[in-house]
Amino acid sequence: MQARRQDKHVCGGMIKDKHSLKGKLVGFYTPWCGYCKKLEPVWYEVGVELRSSGSPVRVGKMDATAYSGMASEFGVRGYPTIKLLKGDLAYNYKGPRTKDDIVEFANRVAGPAVRALPSKQMFEHMMKRHDVLFVYVGGESTLKEKYNDVASELIVYTYFFSASEEVLPESMSLPELPAVIVFKDGAYFTYDEYEDGSLSSWVNKERFQGYLQIDGFTLYELPLHLMWYFALFSFAFRLKALIQRVAKEYREHFNSDFQFGHMDGNDYINSLIMGEVTVPSVIILNTSNEQYFLPGEPIETMEQLVQFISSVLNGSAQAYGGDGIIQRIKRVAFDARSTIMSVFRSSPLLGCFLFGLPLGVISLMCYGICTAESDDGSDDIDALKREGLTDEEEEEEEERQRAAELEGPDDGENEEEDVGEKDPEVKKTD
Known part of the structure; x- marks a missing residue:
């Protein structure tokens, strides 16, 4: 109970009305969001840091499912969303969800603009x-x-x-x-x-350095990127130094169109090109349409790198990928296959359970539906046949009755003649 009081005291507790939002760093969340739950301990540390440093900024949080109207009014589309409300303006935080970065954002925005x-x-x-x-x-x-x-x-x-x-x-x-x-x-x-x-x-x-480390938060804020993928061997460090030289010495030529940097790991680019890229690799990515460019040969000199960048700039380099419908479908399929394969590689039993069990259930359901439809169809056919046979019997019976009515007298005379022939004594008596 004491811990809860401390959390409410430090972080401002739950916000339930619009007036309580004024001058606060607000986190919009939903109870079912996994990222929101992951942010909870960081959010508490942010509140403690701001309060202990004497910052005027107070921290609060709002359940966007319970107060969907206010969340919509502030333009909340994803969760968690962090905003600092300053006067009539709402500043959206888009950086890494770490304590230091969030505290830096709060102190910067809360102060004077200049x-x-x-x-x-x-x-x-x-x-x-x-x-x-x-x-x-x-x-x-x-x-x-x-x-x-x-x-x-x-x-x-x-x-x-x-x-x-x-x-x-x-x-x-x-x-x-x-x-x-x-x-x-x-x-x-x-x-x-x-x-x-x-x-x-x-x-x-x-606002970006000439060469920087690129992550998921800065990637789509940049116009056109030259990315270097990190690998722990000497050639990677030489390539990094080469790109840094080009970024500095050729600033007047490339600064208006290119941002130089590196990205750790190749998971993102593998998903983009739908394949496996070797590291380190030099790749130019246009984030406006997700087109990418690859050098025709390994980059080993500054002249080769400058020539490659110039070919992209003048349009002579071959472009790959894009954001067309077919490319998007292929990328979704590739991501799904990669996810399934990674699960099976890490834990085959878990993969069989996660993917085999649903497939088995779906197969049984499909079999049951098909079987039920087949039985119903056969029952309907049998019923129609039975109804058809009954109608034929009724028609035959009616025909026999009509024939019997028409042939009734003739049959009586014939019967009398037959009786007389068989029993002459009866005829004499008459």
């Missing part, structure tokens, strides 16, 4: 703490208004800061002010409205 960097020391501290740093430099301007709007929209992904020119390193030279700068990969890059398009799309693209 944070000030008042000194060089603060700037250097933030540079050490963050891999990617956006900074607005300058006074009031139209660019600052756009920057504030973008910060309010994309604060769920990264931090946004503002500073004066004196705070920046002396080695930096800005062509003009105001300016929006991103610091990453040991360098800095300035936003150019004429070359980079809208500020929102530029920030959304630059």
Whole structure:
């Protein structure tokens, strides 16, 4: 009982009305969701961490089955869904479901959209703490208004800061002010409205490092990916270093179209290509239509890698896969077969029980249905035959009766003659 009181005190307990959602980190769940049950201990740790650190954010949870109307109003489609309610806005969390990542999200979104960097020391501290740093430099301007709007929209992904020119390193030279700068990969890059398009799309693209580890949460947030699959031998590390060099040295050529990185393991790509890929492998994936590109030969030099990327960019490389209906059906069938095979490989007895028993039950049901239909059909035929024979007998009986009525007198005379012939004495007496 005491543990329950502590859980309610730390995590805010169950939320039952819309007003209680204000200013809280809310987890929408369903009692039957396995992922929601897995999140429960992490969710409690998030509440403890936020409370002990003095954060103003409080944690709560809402049963989306009991309060489906409110869940629908907040656009909840899957479970668990984590949202931070700040004013009239609801910020959706899309990162890994770990305590540190969720706490970082809550603290970032709960604070101001744009944070000030008042000194060089603060700037250097933030540079050490963050891999990617956006900074607005300058006074009031139209660019600052756009920057504030973008910060309010994309604060769920990264931090946004503002500073004066004196705070920046002396080695930096800005062509003009105001300016929006991103610091990453040991360098800095300035936003150019004429070359980079809208500020929102530029920030959304630059919020990733030039080379990063790709997981299921970041995979479909990126436009076009170059992925390296991890394997523990020396060639894999050489390939990783090669891709990192291309990402840095050819940034001006490929940055607008490609994101470089690696993904551990080959399970995802095996499902995508419906086969077994060797590791390490270089593969370019277009997540907008699930097309992928494979090099014609093993990549061993930077020239080969640059040539492969350029062939994809100019359209000369052969594309595989896609998101057509036939490809989707094939992928579902491949995933189902892979799942069944993995179960049988890990535990043959369990596989026989899981798949053999349902098949046996279905077979018995089908046999019973077919047999029942066959018996009913034969009974109907027999009934029709019996009815048919009865009608014939009735017709024959009626014909005999009519014939008897017509032939009745003749038969009487013949009978008398026969009697006279057989018994002459009777005839004499008469």
